[in-house]
Amino acid sequence: MKVRNILATKKGQLITIRSDEPVRRAIALLVENRIGVLLVVDETGKLVGILSERDVVRTAAYDEALFGRPVAEIMTKEVIVGMPQDDVLAVAHTMLEKRFRHLPIMEDGELIGIISIGDVLKIQRDAYRGEVDTLETRIIAEGE
Amino acid sequence: MSQIGTTAQPLRVAIIGAGPAGFYSAERLFKETEMVVEVDMFDRLPTPYGLVRNGVAPDHQKIKSVTAAFDRIANNPRFRFFGNVELGRDFSVDDLKDYYHQILYSTGAQTDRPLGIPGDELIGSHPATEFVAWYNGHPDYRDHHFDLSQERVAVVGVGNVAIDVARILCRTREELMKTDIADYALEALVNSNVKEVYILGRRGAAQAAFTAPEAKELGELADCDALVPPAEAELDPLSQATMANADRADVRKVEIIQELSRRQPSGKSKRLTLRFLVSPTELIDDGNGHVKQMKLVQNELYATDAGSLRPRATDRTETLDVGLVFRSIGYRGVPLPGVPFHESWGVIPNDGGRVLDSATKEPVLGQYTAGWIKRGPTGVIGTNKPDAAETVENMLTDAREGRTLSPTHAMAEAVTQLLDDRQVRPVSFADWKRLDELELARGKEEGRPRVKFTRIEDMLDALRS
Numbered sequence: 001m002k003v004r005n006i007l008a009t010k011k012g013q014l015i016t017i018r019s020d021e022p023v024r025r026a027i028a029l030l031v032e033n034r035i036g037v038l039l040v041v042d043e044t045g046k047l048v049g050i051l052s053e054r055d056v057v058r059t060a061a062y063d064e065a066l067f068g069r070p071v072a073e074i075m076t077k078e079v080i081v082g083m084p085q086d087d088v089l090a091v092a093h094t095m096l097e098k099r100f101r102h103l104p105i106m107e108d109g110e111l112i113g114i115i116s117i118g119d120v121l122k123i124q125r126d127a128y129r130g131e132v133d134t135l136e137t138r139i140i141a142e143g144e
Numbered sequence: 145m146s147q148i149g150t151t152a153q154p155l156r157v158a159i160i161g162a163g164p165a166g167f168y169s170a171e172r173l174f175k176e177t178e179m180v181v182e183v184d185m186f187d188r189l190p191t192p193y194g195l196v197r198n199g200v201a202p203d204h205q206k207i208k209s210v211t212a213a214f215d216r217i218a219n220n221p222r223f224r225f226f227g228n229v230e231l232g233r234d235f236s237v238d239d240l241k242d243y244y245h246q247i248l249y250s251t252g253a254q255t256d257r258p259l260g261i262p263g264d265e266l267i268g269s270h271p272a273t274e275f276v277a278w279y280n281g282h283p284d285y286r287d288h289h290f291d292l293s294q295e296r297v298a299v300v301g302v303g304n305v306a307i308d309v310a311r312i313l314c315r316t317r318e319e320l321m322k323t324d325i326a327d328y329a330l331e332a333l334v335n336s337n338v339k340e341v342y343i344l345g346r347r348g349a350a351q352a353a354f355t356a357p358e359a360k361e362l363g364e365l366a367d368c369d370a371l372v373p374p375a376e377a378e379l380d381p382l383s384q385a386t387m388a389n390a391d392r393a394d395v396r397k398v399e400i401i402q403e404l405s406r407r408q409p410s411g412k413s414k415r416l417t418l419r420f421l422v423s424p425t426e427l428i429d430d431g432n433g434h435v436k437q438m439k440l441v442q443n444e445l446y447a448t449d450a451g452s453l454r455p456r457a458t459d460r461t462e463t464l465d466v467g468l469v470f471r472s473i474g475y476r477g478v479p480l481p482g483v484p485f486h487e488s489w490g491v492i493p494n495d496g497g498r499v500l501d502s503a504t505k506e507p508v509l510g511q512y513t514a515g516w517i518k519r520g521p522t523g524v525i526g527t528n529k530p531d532a533a534e535t536v537e538n539m540l541t542d543a544r545e546g547r548t549l550s551p552t553h554a555m556a557e558a559v560t561q562l563l564d565d566r567q568v569r570p571v572s573f574a575d576w577k578r579l580d581e582l583e584l585a586r587g588k589e590e591g592r593p594r595v596k597f598t599r600i601e602d603m604l605d606a607l608r609s
Binding site (some may be wrong): 003008045083086093094103129 | 523531
């Protein structure tokens with residue numbers, strides 16, 4: 001099971017924000033699109049960071065002037081990026097271990113999508129359900 | 145027009161492709177209690193069940209028993225099967241839009257990816273799927289030729305299909321007689337010269353895609369020794385680290401592989417060797433356009449940023465004498481005429497099963513997809529059940545909210561009329577059940593579970609008589 005199999009059934013809509021835009025705009029984008037994370041790009045469109053709900057809340061806890069600050073100031077700069085051919089199980093482990101919930105996916109130097117821990121959970125749940133179903137069929141057939 | 149989803153005007157759904165994803169989609173549609181749904185399922189072959197009939201290995205008869213569940217779905221009075229009817233040949237997507245509120249594509253992944261190395265096109269180098277379709281009696285492949293006079297064979301890839309192919313090549317006559325393998329394939333395999341089969345994985349034992357039961361089965365072949373070079377069964381430090389978090393099934397698989405690596409040949413007449421951390425780099429011509437040898441490079445693993453282990457070539461190379469090569473390094477779907485397609489992944493672009501327009505990335509009204517053509521070739525037969533459920537939930541939501549096609553002939557009889565006007569003679573599910581009985585009866589005569597019809601003409605002749 002590869003990351004590609006997750007991306008195949010998703011719209012692949014990438015919501016990005018420029019790093020010099022204010023956090024206010026970022027929050028609006030998160031809410032409008034009902035997502036938990038934005039990809040932050042520079043003026044050339046290059047990925048420079050990722051901004052999650054968590055980043056916003058963490059800063060809001062002590063910084064009242066948060067809304068007007070540029071996204072660059074509060075975003076996570078160290079972004080781990082995945083590839084379509086990455087194994088889902090390995091990615092799940094890395095996300096749990098390093099405690100992040102979203103993974104941008106790049107192919108040939110281009111951003112093509114983003115997967116969330118929820119996506120990973122869903123594909124694994126479906127894989128287990130499918131295996132149980134097939135095993136049951138087999139066991140029933142062996143009893144006949 | 146009366147409301148859609150009522151007895152007066154059922155929600156009419158066309159399903160293209162009669163494999164597991166198609167059947168599970170129909171099943172989920174029929175479970176809907178608030179809407180009356182009618183399903184017409186089309187397949188280009190006269191026979192249903194897709195890869196359960198033409199893909200699942202013939203020595204895995206228990207897995208094929210899932211067809212009993214499909215038959216129960218087909219018994220629903222609101223279900224019709226139209227076999228031997230092909231999208232693109234007998235009707236177009238635009239035709240379907242005139243007869244159905246919703247169209248679902250579940251056509252699977254029919255072709256293999258090429259190896260992309262010099263010599264890929266030599267005689268004796270084949271996609272594994274073609275060999276699988278051949279031994280399973282698929283009408284399109286029954287006349288393909290595979291040179292089983294060769295003694296040494298390489299199967300590239302370590303997925304379930306690669307393992308199936310290798311295992312079938314190593315089975316004895318007695319073992320094959322217990323299967324429903326195509327009669328001509330039985331004959332050819334019994335008389336084959338194959339003595340040595342290599343299965344080649346580019347990553348290590350821990351990353352092999354086959355399952356523990358399949359690994360175990362390799363060690364239990366009647367007249368074939370299964371071996372693994374001890375050095376290649378050992379896990380590198382990166383793989384070892386992953387085993388701490390691995391599924392129990394994966395741990396078991398590695399244990400079985402390592403157990404095989406401790407075995408010595410016991411003098412059986414065939415030998416199957418599982419190799420890891422090797423990639424073919426070239427197939428060498430014997431001077432007459434046939435494969436003579438395969439060049440291999442040994443790999444090492446490295447971790448990607450996201451933690452996945454990938455192969456990387458080292459400078460260690462070797463040459464393997466093989467006269468026949470089957471590649472099984474990934475499958476891809478085939479584009480359907482008039483349906484969006486993701487070229488590099490070989491799937492229909494979709495969002496939870498709603499087909500997306502290639503350009504706008506917005507859902508295409510009334511068109512859906514399920515199974516391997518939706519998510520790519522991954523999982524077991526049962527994985528298509530939750531996959532189909534997701535698509536059908538979205539279909540029903542759309543239908544409830546009025547987002548369906550507006551067919552001018554939304555009646556079951558109109559479809560029969562259309563096919564009749566075009567002189568298409570579909571094979572019904574009742575027809576198929578007659579073929580099924582005939583195949584079972586032919587099997588009984590020979591002491592086998594089934595002897596398949598492998599030519600469409602023969603199937604149609606049998607139905608006429």
